Amino acid sequence: MTDQELTIVKSNDRKPKPEQDQIPFGTTFTDHMFVMDYEEGKGWFEPRIVPYEPITLDPAAMIFHYGQTVFEGLKAYRGNNDNILLFRPEQNFKRLNRSSDRLSIPLIDEEKVLGYLQELISLEKDWVPTTEGTSLYIRPFIIATAPNLAVAPSKTYKFMMILSPVGSYFSGGIHPVKIKVEDKFTRAVKGGTGMAKTAGNYSSGYQAQAQAYKEGSADVLWLDGIEKRYIEEVGSMNIFFKINGEVVTPELSGSILKGITRMSIIELLREWDVPVVERKISIDELYEAYERGEVEEAFGTGTAAVISPVGELNWQGRKMTVNNNEIGELSQKLYDTITGIQKGNLEDRYNWVVEVK
Incomplete structure (x- = not known):
């Protein structure tokens, strides 16, 4: 990974937050997201936090044709003292790298990326819900972006992290x-x-x-x-x-x-x-x-x-x-x-x- 500082561009258009007793799973997203790019010979570069927005990809981007992608799922929780807690997040990025290795995707620097995630969550801390059973779901993922129909690993990639407040997985508690x-x-x-x-x-x-x-x-x-x-x-x-x-x-x-x-x-x-x-x-x-x-x-x-x-x-x-x-x-x-x-x-x-x- 190239040694570049994280840049942060804050959104001027903040979204309304959902009612905490009516949060669906995976359909509401916060104001910002993390993005970083990869290019063969250059490595991972330009880590940045930017306003949440659609991304543009070439129709020939290899993710669409050969499914070269990996992802993770973890959560941020609102603690007793109004603090924000992550549960074993270093293990998620270790596993992301194991997945990447299997899919021929370049590895990330786990420690740096965990730091970037903490910066993103700190910026979006008001999105971490407080109601019992709720949390902020975190989705890191990598996609192949090279416009190429050849059956071979991509030479460019995009790594992103998006955040989504979610309600309790079970309504009314856990049931068999x-x-x-x-x-x-x-x-x-x-x-x-x-x-x-x-x-x-x-x-x-x-x-x-x-x-x-x-x-x-x-x-x-x-x-x-x-x-x-x-x-x-x-x-x-x-x-x-x-x-x-x-x-x-x-x-x-x-x-x-x-x-x-x-x-x-x-x-x-x-x-x-x-x-x-x-x-x-x-x-x-x-x-x-x-x-x-x-x-x-x-x-x-x-x-x-x-x-x-x-x-x-x-x-x-x-x-x-x-x-x-x-x-x-x-x-x-x-x-x-x-x-x-x-x-x-x-x-x-x-x-x-x-x-x-």
């Missing part, structure tokens, strides 16, 4: 959801791009998710792409099962996203001396454990919901009702702990929280 086990479509395979946060991983799941919605489920549980036996993850969340006192989550095989909430959950469980293991687990094994009455809890983990308890799994016409379709004691404790640290209500003994000055 129904999940359909997907055994027809494939989301990712080892050696593919499943470990990266890239656009195609999500749009390729739309058909399966639409079918799940029709059948009354909130999301899909993906199985491995080869044998259609081994559990991978739920939509955009990692998955955990508490089976006979032990918490099991699928191991990172190269086709599963390395979730930051997932990592935090594992670290908490180990500190609490709760048995937790990362390994391959088949849907057959899960069903057999369910038949024996050993599946005590199930939950997804991710930035949006933190913990999403699973109350029902549907697999080939067989229904698995987990914990009487109620949130489990461990799931609730994990949710309360993570959200308590994120909001500054609990002591951060792990140095997970970064305060925006």
